[in-house]
Amino acid sequence: MESDSEFDLIARYFTRPAPAGMLGVGDDCALLPISHGYQMAVSTDMLVQGQHFFPDVDAAALGHKALAVNLSDLAAMGARPLACTLALSLPKVDHAWLRGFSDGFHALARQAQCPLLGGDTTRNPEGVVISVTVMGEVRRSHALRRDAAKPGDDIWVSGSLGAPEIALRLMRGDLAGNPGLLAATRKALEMPVPRWRFGRQLVGIARAAVDISDGLLQDLGHILDASSCAAELAYDALPVAPALDKVDESLRRAAVLGGGDVYELCFTAAPVRREQLMSVARRCAVPISRVGSIVRGRGLRVSGIPEAELTAAMHGFDHFRHNEAVT
C-alpha cells in the first residue's frame, strides 16, 4: 500500500481525456466553457476527521478551513469565486458544533463573495466528513495553469512557509510540548487565509501557479512536471514564518520545504514582470518573495541546504502514506 500515492490512484482510475474545451484532472481546478470569453473553474476537496483535522478542532475554524482550502484552488487558477456547495456527514446533531461550523463557513463565504448555494447533510456514525465544491470564473485562456511555466521565469511565493507543519507536529505529539510555539503557529494551520483576491490579480501577469497544499517542493514539482522544465531555488530566499526562528534548523528547513497545509501561492512569471508583481502584491497587502528560477531540463535543485534534507522534504504531504499520525 505504501507505494500507492494519492496521485497515482487518481491518475490510474479517474483520469479520462477531457472533452475539447475542458481541462480535467491534474490542476488546481477543472475548467469548462460557460460563456463567451469565460471558463468555469471547479475544485472539490474532502476533509476526513482524524485524517485532515483533529476531532476536537474548533468548529468555526473547521468551517472556515473547509471553504478556505477550496478557495485556495480557485486562487491558484486566477479565478473569481462564484458559489460553493457543501456535503457534510455527522455522527450526531450537535447544535453548538453546527452553529460554530456554519458561522465559520459563512463568514469566509461572505468575505470571498462565494455564497453557499446547495448541499447535503447525512448521518455518519464513524465521524465527520466534509466535502466542499467551489466554482469560480476566469477569462478563457487566462487561467494560471500548471503547464504554463517557461525557462527563465522567476519563481515566487506569497506569504510565509512552515508554520502549519510545526503546529501539526506539536499537536500530534511528534514535537515536545511548547505552548509558546503552538500559540504562534496554530492559527496558520487552523485558519489559513487563501489568496483569492491576489490570485485574480495575477491573471495576465504570472504564467503558472499552484497553491501550496502538499508542500512547496511537491507542489512546485507539479508545475515542473506539467511544464516539462526544472527549477533552482535558493533556500535563503524562502520566506520562513517568523514563529520558526527558534525551531531546530533541520526541522525548520523540513517544514519550509515539505510542510503542507500552507495555502499560499507558488507562481512563475517572466523577469520583466517583477515591478508589476510587487505593485500588485502591495495593493493586495500580500507579501511576496522571489525564491528561484525555472530552467531547462528536469528536476529541482535547492541551494543552501544539505542534499539529504531535500530528498526527505520532496515526499511532501500525501494522505495515503504520510498522514497516519493525525488521529
Next chain:
Amino acid sequence: MESDSEFDLIARYFTRPAPAGMLGVGDDCALLPISHGYQMAVSTDMLVQGQHFFPDVDAAALGHKALAVNLSDLAAMGARPLACTLALSLPKVDHAWLRGFSDGFHALARQAQCPLLGGDTTRNPEGVVISVTVMGEVRRSHALRRDAAKPGDDIWVSGSLGAPEIALRLMRGDLAGNPGLLAATRKALEMPVPRWRFGRQLVGIARAAVDISDGLLQDLGHILDASSCAAELAYDALPVAPALDKVDESLRRAAVLGGGDVYELCFTAAPVRREQLMSVARRCAVPISRVGSIVRGRGLRVSGIPEAELTAAMHGFDHFRHNEAVT
C-alpha cells in the same frame, strides 16, 4: 435527536438568502447565472458506507449510483449535464474495487455526456464516503423549480415506484428472505437510471418537478410547500413496479408511497399539455403516469388507501431518523 430531521438542519444552519439571480438551498439544484440566457444548475450528494449503501455492494453499481443520484437532480431541474467532480475517501487501496467503481462511474458519465473533470482522493479508515457534484445548464427562467406548481395542474410520475424500498428491506433483513423478489427488485435499488434526457425535454412543458429520492409523498410535499398548494392523488393511478405484484398489499402501498431511492421524476403540468407530454415521453421511451392534481389549499390527500397508511408513508426517507438499519 429524533426530532432533528435532515431538512431542519440544513434550513437552520446552512440556508442564507441567495444573492440576486441565484437560487440557493431548497431545490434539487442550486442555480447561478453563467452567460447570456443560461443558468448553471449544481447539485451535490454524499453517500456514506453503512448509511446509503451496504459495504459489500458491487463496486461498479456503486460508481454508477454515486453519479446517478446527482444526474437525477439535474433531470429534476430540466438541466443538461455538463461535467462532474468526485471526492472519495477509502479505508485502503483496493485495486479491484477502484477499477469497478471507476468503470461504473465513467460508463454512466459517458452516457450522460457528463465527464468527470476533477476530484480528491483521501484515506478514511472508517469506511467509504463518496461525494459527487454535478453541473448542468438550463435556459434562464426555464428550470423546473419546486415552487412553480399551480392549482389545476396534473401530477405525473415517470417509470414505476416501490421496487427499491422492497429490495432494501429484503437486504436489511426486515423482510423474510425471498431470492426471487430480491432478484426482481435489486437492480432498481443499485442501478437506478436517472431521467436526464427526459427531464430536459420537460422544459417549457412541465411546471414544477422533483426527483423521487426520499419517497413520492415526501418529495411531492416539497413541491406543495414551495408552491403553497395542495394535491390529490389517486392510489390506483400510481405506477406500481410489476415485481411488487405478490407483495403484501399494505407493504406494497408503503413502498409505493413512501419508498425512497427511486430516482424517477414527479412533475406537474397544465392539462392542456397532456398530449405533448405523452409524445415527449414516447420519444424518450419513458413510461409516464398521470396520478393526480394540484389543488388550492394545504395538504396531500390520497384516495383509495387507509388513512393510517398515508400518515406512515409521509415520513419518507430521512437519513437522520429513519435510516439506522442500513448497516
